[in-house]
Amino acid sequence: MTEASALGGVLPLVLQGALVLSAVLTLAVGYRVITGPTTPDRVVALDVIGTNVVAIAALYAMIRGLGLFLDVALVLAIIGFISTVTVARYVTEGDIIE
């Protein structure tokens, strides 16, 4: 009982802390998106932002106990993956679809 209650007390705190950390990190990476010297810098920074939004959605699903935010996280992860692949293709080849 003591362990469960202790964990029950700690887990929301950890989740809130992770949420704040992800939000602050997203803002910090926004600086790299704006002042990135080269295009790959901006692409990687945007990918980090996408991953952070996925993390925020998953953390919110855990905090609220709502499974539907996991669907949001899944779809965002898929869209982020394909956008990264496409932009990498554009940067290296200059032509996306051949």
Place this chain on the structure above:
Amino acid sequence: MSDDAVAGDRSAAADREAATERAVRESYDRHTTVIARTVVRVVVPIILVTAVGLLLQGHNRPGGGFIGAVLTATAFVLVYVIFGMEYLQDDFLGLRAADGGSHAAVEYYRWLFAAGLALAAGSGMAPLIAGLPFLTQAVLFLHHIPLYGEFELASAFAFDLGVYLTVVGGLLTVLGEVGSE
């Protein structure tokens, strides 16, 4: 001397044939790495299953025809980007490239678009026959289904399927036309 010339011609022709064969084979996997091709081969079925899952749960949970269609188009974009335009229509659908260099599969995407519009409009019109307002929806609960228990048969799914086909057809038409330019 003439024998040498003939042999040289023959070897040149053989070289040319081998070169064209190699070009055809390499046109599918040109400029993409083994990692990208393998990852796409694994990821595309997962994306398609996710899309169908979102489509099926769309009438009472988050999801629906539109996001399922966008994810399906995403899977097609991945195949187009990594394997090229020719792979899908030549090897997968068995179509020959149309003359003028346009994308032959676009014709089928247009039909998909039209069928989706017809299905969505038809599912909206169907209640009018029974004297109900436009787009009236009904739900039927089937009990004692083997392996599944209770199954919910919603008429909203027909509309969702129409939206799905319309958006898939539209997005893939745009993709095929723009990508083949």
